[in-house]
Amino acid sequence: MYNPYSAGEIVYLRHPTIEDVEGSWHEWLSDEELTRWFAERNFPNSKEAQLEFFKSNSNPNLSNRILLSIVDKEKDIHIGVCSLSRINWVHRSCDLAFIIGNKDYQKGPFMMESFTLLIRIAFLRLNLRIIKSHYSLDNKHSVLIHKLFKFVEVGSIPNYYYDPKTGSYTDELISILNRENWMKENCSSN
Helix, strand or coil: CCCCCEECCCEEEECCCHHHHHCCHHHHCCCCCCCCCCCCCCCCCCHHHHHHHHHHCCCCCCCCEEEEEEEECCCCEEEEEEEEEEEECCCCEEEEEEEECCHHHCCCCHHHHHHHHHHHHHHHHCCCCEEEEEEECCCHHHHHHHHHCCCEEEEEEEEEEEECCCCEEEEEEEEEEEHHHHHHHHCCCC
16 A cells, blocks of 8 residues: 555555556546536546646645545555545535546445545544535436435435436435434444
8 A cells, every 4th residue: 555545445545646647547537438427527538637637636735625546455556536625624514526437446345435435534534524415316326325325315406417328417416424423323432
């Protein structure tokens, strides 16, 4: 493991590196299927654009975003990225985002453990109160993982996401997970 920020059994999270940029990270954000449900990723990505994004997010003193690479612990392979963004230190809230870009890792426990680690960072390391998440009603994987982690749906925006695969619009769901409820479920004192 290289400089882990948080480690689980099969993945660890660390700061992104130039090696990540030089790998296939930029390709993930051009992949039609991977970006199908992204609200803001409808244009091709390039290694140069990914490098600019990397540079703009590589300052550890940025106060409103933590961007982390998801790495296979055993093979030390960069498989995805996740972030806590729009961090509001007054209200102690943030938005959560994920992509497992390496298609060999999209099934199985990698997303679950990455999700768990990022939630632990938000609530236990950063002492945030609320994690917000926005996703498409038609993205069955997102709907399922948010239910498994007991996010509570607090609203929706009708016909927000355009799905180029079907040529139709679908609702955006807005869900939250609050620290108090998560702590009761995951950090009970014995």
